[in-house]
Amino acid sequence: MNRTALIWRVASFAVAAGFIALWQLIANLKLVSPVFLPGPDRAWAALMRGFSSGDLWSKLAGTLEHMAYGWLAASIAGIAIGAIIGSSRTMRTYVAPSLEFLRPLPVSAIIPVAIAMLGLTQAMALFVIAFGAIWPIMLATIHGFAAVEPRLYEVARSLQMSRLAVIFKIALPSASPDILAGMRLSLTVALILSVVCEILAGLDGLGHWVLLSARAFRSADLFAGVILLGVTGYVTSVAMSLAEHRLLAWQASQR
Amino acid sequence: MTGNSAKALALPLAVLVAFEVWARAIHLQSDSLAPPSAIVMALFGAFADFSILTATRDTLFSAFTGLAIGTLIGLAFGIAFGISDTLNRLMEVTVEAIRPIPSIALLPIALIALGFGYRMEIVIVAFACVWPILILSRAAVRSIEPRLMEVARALRLPPAQRVWKIIIPAALPRIFVAFRLSAGIALIVAVTVEIAINPLGLGAGIMLAQQALRPDLMLAYLVWIGIIGYALNILLTVAQRRLFGRAALSGDSP
Numbered sequence: 001m002n003r004t005a006l007i008w009r010v011a012s013f014a015v016a017a018g019f020i021a022l023w024q025l026i027a028n029l030k031l032v033s034p035v036f037l038p039g040p041d042r043a044w045a046a047l048m049r050g051f052s053s054g055d056l057w058s059k060l061a062g063t064l065e066h067m068a069y070g071w072l073a074a075s076i077a078g079i080a081i082g083a084i085i086g087s088s089r090t091m092r093t094y095v096a097p098s099l100e101f102l103r104p105l106p107v108s109a110i111i112p113v114a115i116a117m118l119g120l121t122q123a124m125a126l127f128v129i130a131f132g133a134i135w136p137i138m139l140a141t142i143h144g145f146a147a148v149e150p151r152l153y154e155v156a157r158s159l160q161m162s163r164l165a166v167i168f169k170i171a172l173p174s175a176s177p178d179i180l181a182g183m184r185l186s187l188t189v190a191l192i193l194s195v196v197c198e199i200l201a202g203l204d205g206l207g208h209w210v211l212l213s214a215r216a217f218r219s220a221d222l223f224a225g226v227i228l229l230g231v232t233g234y235v236t237s238v239a240m241s242l243a244e245h246r247l248l249a250w251q252a253s254q255r
Numbered sequence: 256m257t258g259n260s261a262k263a264l265a266l267p268l269a270v271l272v273a274f275e276v277w278a279r280a281i282h283l284q285s286d287s288l289a290p291p292s293a294i295v296m297a298l299f300g301a302f303a304d305f306s307i308l309t310a311t312r313d314t315l316f317s318a319f320t321g322l323a324i325g326t327l328i329g330l331a332f333g334i335a336f337g338i339s340d341t342l343n344r345l346m347e348v349t350v351e352a353i354r355p356i357p358s359i360a361l362l363p364i365a366l367i368a369l370g371f372g373y374r375m376e377i378v379i380v381a382f383a384c385v386w387p388i389l390i391l392s393r394a395a396v397r398s399i400e401p402r403l404m405e406v407a408r409a410l411r412l413p414p415a416q417r418v419w420k421i422i423i424p425a426a427l428p429r430i431f432v433a434f435r436l437s438a439g440i441a442l443i444v445a446v447t448v449e450i451a452i453n454p455l456g457l458g459a460g461i462m463l464a465q466q467a468l469r470p471d472l473m474l475a476y477l478v479w480i481g482i483i484g485y486a487l488n489i490l491l492t493v494a495q496r497r498l499f500g501r502a503a504l505s506g507d508s509p
Contacts (some may be wrong), residue, residue, distance in 0.1 A: 230360070
């Protein structure tokens with residue numbers, strides 16, 4: 001069984017390699033102008049050159065930093081606010097409908113408001129990223145708190161646990177799968193908003209790098225940046241899956 | 256029920272009134288905030304000179320065209336991958352390599368290849384919409400009752416008819432859920448592209464209002480974008496309930 005899976009994997013990689021070869025062929029034959037489409041060889045060379053000169057490292061670090069700070073701030077605030085709203089029935093009836101109304105708002109529309117308040121600064125980027133990333137986490141927390149098995153609350157009442165103890169010992173652990181799923185969604189939002197903010201505010205990061213490369217028609221550098229952004233998206237989401245798996249291992253036996 | 260909706264409205268109303276009173280009390284002069292009354296006036300003004308209507312048309316045109324193209328591509332691949340396990344396994348690495356690229360990262364590529372305008376925005380929206388449709392329609396096709404496929408085989412339906420008469424009707428409720436998700440994404444991506452770079456539509460309108468130091472107009476645009484997002488969501492949720500009833504609910508919590 002394991003062996004067939006491995007063979008499929010290899011075949012799948014071979015197909016992907018085939019597509020890259022096709023890309024190379026198209027670029028070599030100049031079916032698409034090389035100004036727009038560099039071959040994979042040139043993109044790879046640009047990637048290596050960027051790394052060896054250190055340029056790309058610092059851009060990558062910049063993007064990761066924006067993403068991480070915004071996402072962490074959103075996670076902490078989202079779980080805290082979500083817990084406050086979710087653990088009280090009164091808050092749920094008064095506040096949750098407003099949140100549901102705000103949810104479909106395209107979060108990037110908050111960017112001009114943030115620029116007007118904070119200017120084209122790091123603070124603006126962090127505010128926008130955190131604001132965008134907080135929604136999935138907060139709504140998932142509220143939902144997770146509302147969906148806690150009611151008998152657990154009855155147990156808590158009969159044990160006369162305080163509200164804080166109920167939140168930390170019962171509600172949070174029971175809502176953790178929802179919360180982690182929300183945090184995973186937010187990770188993508190944080191990456192996209194980091195790139196947008198870097199493009200708009202010229203902050204140090206991959207977003208700024210790809211825009212500058214495009215403006216100068218350095219398509220190889222541009223593709224190197226886009227590839228790196230794809231890798232960033234992939235690696236962060238895999239890391240999140242691993243963390244989720246680890247953190248929820250205790251639940252596996254119950255499900 | 257009316258009691259509950261009154262409670263739901265209490266908070267936003269209280270915030271609006273408090274904001275209005277506060278803004279008037281301190282004679283607010285700001286580049287970033289405006290009292291709600293001024294925002295409403297600016298919204299009416301923008302409606303009166305049709306500027307916001309033109310911008311809405313531009314944004315929705317790009318979003319829906321991109322959504323349509325992305326849905327067709329995603330559906331074609333999703334159904335193909337759902338039917339053929341071989342194809343799905345062979346394409347796995349390729350799909351997993353392209354999917355995590357944030358749609359907005361394609362913006363500079365689309366910019367140099369297509370220039371400013373509708374086309375580059377449509378391409379980016381379509382790219383963003385392909386993935387949810389592909390993934391969910393693949394899952395929907397796979398979860399089709401196996402006996403339906405047996406019937407198709409027993410009837411010796413040719414592949415085209417098998418897709419058209421069995422697979423699409425059986426998977427449609429869950430495909431519509433994917434479509435609803437993608438419609439939200441399409442609007443978000445369209446507005447984001449406009450805010451970041453493309454000089455047209457609502458996103459450009461809100462950026463222009465900010466640069467012109469018109470906080471009332473900027474917030475009016477923000478409110479309007481929110482209303483459109485909310486209306487689109489409600490419309491599609493109602494359509495889903497009307498068209499498919501309970502059948503669609505199974506796909507809502509994957």
